[in-house]
Amino acid sequence: MSSERSYPVAKDLRRGRGAGSNAAGRFERLAHEPENDGWDIEEERAPVRTEVRIEVPRRIITYNRSPDLPFDRSINPYRGCEHGCIYCFARPSHAYLGMSPGLDFETRLVARPDAPEVLARELSSRAYRVAPLAIGTNTDPYQPIERDYAITRACLKVLHAFRHPVAIVTKGVLIERDLDILTEMARDGLVRVGISVTTLDPVLSRRMEPRVPSPARRFEVIRTLSGAGVPVRLMASPIVPGLSDHETEALLEEGKAAGAGSASWIMLRLPREVSPLFQDWLAEYYPNRAARVMARLREMHGGKDYDARWGRRMRGEGRYAEMIGARFKLAARRLRLDQPQPLLRCDLFRVPPKSGDQMSLF
Template structure:
């Protein structure tokens, strides 16, 4: 029995993560696919990526969550073509009247004006610099960035203002911007976090269908580090009963590639992510599904997910404690537990525009 009223055939959703296009939680009506009654075979059409454009009034999102190490972020895109089935950002598509399932990975929104809006906000006399996080919701280096270049344009703005930036990505396209990131990193203005969920390419392709395979992400770490950009290896998410046995191996691979720090987050299943994940898990790993969900519920008081601050990313109980201890021991052994230097904010400056009167000093 499926949890979804609107499943999409496997042929049509090849290289996609979600198996359905259920309406978001704010929609009054749901749509369901139904046979038309004719005995004529219907053409199977591949799910294509559609891109809309948004003209944002602001580029910087201010956040007040007490369990994350930044207070502002930027997202060049809404939705993510990488299609990671576990992505905690999927429910955000419901605010657009779209499905957190297939729509999240096929109906994307680009923000071409984001660089100009960002520059305008940084010029505000009341603005005070702090590290700007990019990639904390959807990946700035997903495939459409290759053509759109919005992330690169945002980096050019940040370089011009000498503003600190911390990037999180699975995308190897980050190597393209080494010419911007390396000089910024040399001044203490840039860091990158690369997420590696598993070292198994087949499992990665199933969970993260359009993200680079693990070996390619490790290669990106090497490229960035060799160029002078510090990189954090992010073992995120850790999936109990599916990827948790790889934790030490992932950290070792990251250290060998040159990462200077590491972090981890337990699998999170907020709102619509839980039924999407469970349908995927039962289809891909039917023999492990019950174990995975039992472990997750054990860490969240019997629920699929508990959104409490300082709990949602790690869980609690014996299994969560064991994973935390294993991570701490391995990180210490590999030298990935040291505190990294904070990015600098004292170099921030507002560059003059054409026609501005220059200072005499």
């Protein structure tokens, strides 16, 4: 599947989208550019629409060995994300599908309706060893198309039936729909949730995260989940130098007031195709701050836009990174958001009996 829109797209055709172009992925040998054919007839221009394709996965659990991550396994019900966050570090993953990390990532989505059945099969394997599983580590499990496909909810039902621990990360309000499952899992110490909030500024948020619920609405989600007994962590991520870094303390205060029990932060990451996409976005919306933002990032990554080395990619290094880390640490300590999240229980895991299985007499 090659990208069909590899050139800059007019602003009026991409309303509600984060990327301004659809540059071909790094694995593509060909790129498409519009060419004036000499005719004076104005061609009809269609706005960018969301498309959803179906994938039948052979496996759904992905394992990692990264020392930067607090989990070694995850599942992703969807590929691509309609939220359209311009800074999303997962954008380059779309290049593996032969599509663009630009507009394709947020408009040409892949749903995996068979994920719950595949998950149940993998968890039932005699070789499987239980450990906390993460959902939402690459693309958001509660992005808008979850309303129609409900794959995340179906996966949660499987995890609940197996009494399997899970950690969820999202910006979406659809998670409130699944409170019936989450509250039961929370009573048994089987779930915790991270809600990502990047800024308190609704204008900046709408520009950076065009189809994400407003910051105020996400704090309502924190309030709802925590009020239902679900452990919630405020994720101040990413912190964008020169745009949102001044809000660090205010974000934590809002999170505490909403009921978050802990907080974490990650610095803006610009791997591979994300860097040119983000720089084009800066030039369009914040041209007077673009040089400052990129100078800060390069200062933290040895002169590069991004340093992918473990131990450095999430926070950066140098005086600026240390300053942000110190500010966050002080504010979190003052608000008692520096507490570790509760450990998820693994001792309750069991493979539920299937219809026709011989039941134990003892």
